[in-house]
Amino acid sequence: MSDQADSASAVVLDPSADLAVRISALVQLSALNAERAIQLAISVTENPDEPPGVLAAVGKEIARIASKTRWLTEFEVRNMSDVAFDAYCKNLT
Numbered sequence: 001m002s003d004q005a006d007s008a009s010a011v012v013l014d015p016s017a018d019l020a021v022r023i024s025a026l027v028q029l030s031a032l033n034a035e036r037a038i039q040l041a042i043s044v045t046e047n048p049d050e051p052p053g054v055l056a057a058v059g060k061e062i063a064r065i066a067s068k069t070r071w072l073t074e075f076e077v078r079n080m081s082d083v084a085f086d087a088y089c090k091n092l093t
Contacts, residue, residue: 005032012040015047019054026061034069038062042076045084052083059087067093 011017011025022044030037041062045055059080066072071092077085 002032005029005036008032009036009040012037012044015050015054019057022054023057023061026058026065030061030065034065037065038069038072038076041065042072042080045080048081050081055081055083056087059084060091063088063091063093067091 008025008029012022012029014022017025026037026041029040041058044050044058045062050058062072062084066088072088077088080088
């Protein structure tokens, strides 16, 4: 993975980073490697320590990425928080 993708990945996973910065990093990563972006975003949505606002925003962003690449499988969403899953479902196009 490129340095740019590695840097964006670290920001996406950093719970101390500002939400807007995390989402921006996820958008950037999705342009470089959509599959990696989906997997990292899923891991964020599975973290019970993430605030609901983060979970909803990441779920919405997963839907944006998935709508352009591929939808998630039932296996992938099984541990996603309800807030993130609802945002994902409501924003699929």
